[in-house]
Amino acid sequence: MTMPIETLKAPPANRRRWGTRGTAAATIAARLTYENVSHDYSGVASIRDVSLDVAPGEVLCLLGHSGCGKTTLLRIAAGVERQSRGRVLINELEVGGPQQFLPPEKRGVGLMFQDYALFPHLSIVENVMFGLTTLPKDIARREALGALARVGLEGYAEDYPHALSGGEQQRVALARAIAPRPGVLLMDEPFSGLDRRLRDSVRDETLSVLRETRATCILVTHDPEEAMRMGDRIALMRRGRIAQLGTADELYNRPSDLFVARFFSELNELEGSSHDGHVETVFGKHPAPGVKAGDTVEVSLRPQGVLLGEPGEGRPGRVIARRFVGEVDLIDLAVDGIEHQIKARIRDGGRFAVGMDVGVRVDDRDVLVFRRDEDSDDAS
Numbered sequence: 001m002t003m004p005i006e007t008l009k010a011p012p013a014n015r016r017r018w019g020t021r022g023t024a025a026a027t028i029a030a031r032l033t034y035e036n037v038s039h040d041y042s043g044v045a046s047i048r049d050v051s052l053d054v055a056p057g058e059v060l061c062l063l064g065h066s067g068c069g070k071t072t073l074l075r076i077a078a079g080v081e082r083q084s085r086g087r088v089l090i091n092e093l094e095v096g097g098p099q100q101f102l103p104p105e106k107r108g109v110g111l112m113f114q115d116y117a118l119f120p121h122l123s124i125v126e127n128v129m130f131g132l133t134t135l136p137k138d139i140a141r142r143e144a145l146g147a148l149a150r151v152g153l154e155g156y157a158e159d160y161p162h163a164l165s166g167g168e169q170q171r172v173a174l175a176r177a178i179a180p181r182p183g184v185l186l187m188d189e190p191f192s193g194l195d196r197r198l199r200d201s202v203r204d205e206t207l208s209v210l211r212e213t214r215a216t217c218i219l220v221t222h223d224p225e226e227a228m229r230m231g232d233r234i235a236l237m238r239r240g241r242i243a244q245l246g247t248a249d250e251l252y253n254r255p256s257d258l259f260v261a262r263f264f265s266e267l268n269e270l271e272g273s274s275h276d277g278h279v280e281t282v283f284g285k286h287p288a289p290g291v292k293a294g295d296t297v298e299v300s301l302r303p304q305g306v307l308l309g310e311p312g313e314g315r316p317g318r319v320i321a322r323r324f325v326g327e328v329d330l331i332d333l334a335v336d337g338i339e340h341q342i343k344a345r346i347r348d349g350g351r352f353a354v355g356m357d358v359g360v361r362v363d364d365r366d367v368l369v370f371r372r373d374e375d376s377d378d379a380s
């Protein structure tokens, strides 16, 4: 399509900037609680007995593969979906459950969706005023302009959504979500429509707006890095349940099972024998607190924990393939005593040419040991 030349002119520099930090209107953060919530769609379970307490002002990331129930859990808190069992409470008041069911507009909950859901026929400021219908019009307009100023777009108040880039529309959607000062803000994949280059700065600015508003926030994402950057805690979901709840550090360094570990990193599988307090692999002994001799164990090795050196420095190995992927090289290795190839992520890996003999050691912090659980598998 040919665009008229005047619509192609570059945006003024200040249009790319967000507003002044510290100027977003603060809210009274609320506590959001799910109590044994389950949900079925036509008899098929999508949420299974989820209990979760989100503290006032906390940013909690709901993380998981497609179809694991993240959006459904969000919709249940918003009141746009009615759960089959269990209760949702805001500040200890039942807002969805057997006693009462409050509609979305009565819950003090703000929503922000992946597609931003701006109304094309309303101007930017009218879009932001949309959730402020209980206020007199002049006050609603002032609040909306204040929220737009915080995201750096007050100069575009009278424009229409189609004139804005995807990143700017995202900022309008954020302004609209915070303008009514919700106690709880629910965000469904709010950055997924943005290109990678823009995403990092938009995430940081959004987080800073969230901190200023002090709203309690649940943010849905399928991207582990995003969850680690944004969340005070992460709830990793699997098939309608919470697989693990904790800080990024806890989930990454102390994953409760292989599913959680695999979500955050590619893994090499190793044969290992169990002993009291440690396991033994071709790379030697690795600490494994809680493991007893004779336990059936699954041993995995993160590619970033593979250390390469001169032949003789560790287990004999050979470089089979190498690919430079930016910050690291991905190296496939044949290692003496292991039938399958081992993957390594190596900084400055250019010195390891294909065919070269190397010595292979491992960093024990990247050796993960799980006692085998008969029910465990890796599906979402």
Ligand SMILES: Nc1ncnc2c1ncn2[C@@H]1O[C@H](COP(=O)(O)OP(=O)(O)OP(=O)(O)O)[C@@H](O)[C@H]1O
Pocket: 041, 042, 046, 064, 065, 066, 067, 068, 069, 070, 071, 072, 073, 222
């Ligand atoms: N309106 C619906 N009717 C029937 N089944 C549904 C409906 N909405 C969701 N489901 C099913 O419920 C399960 C959970 O869906 P949900 O959208 O909550 O997952 P999700 O983790 O948000 O996935 P995605 O990341 O792809 O959005 C899926 O199996 C999905 O097919």
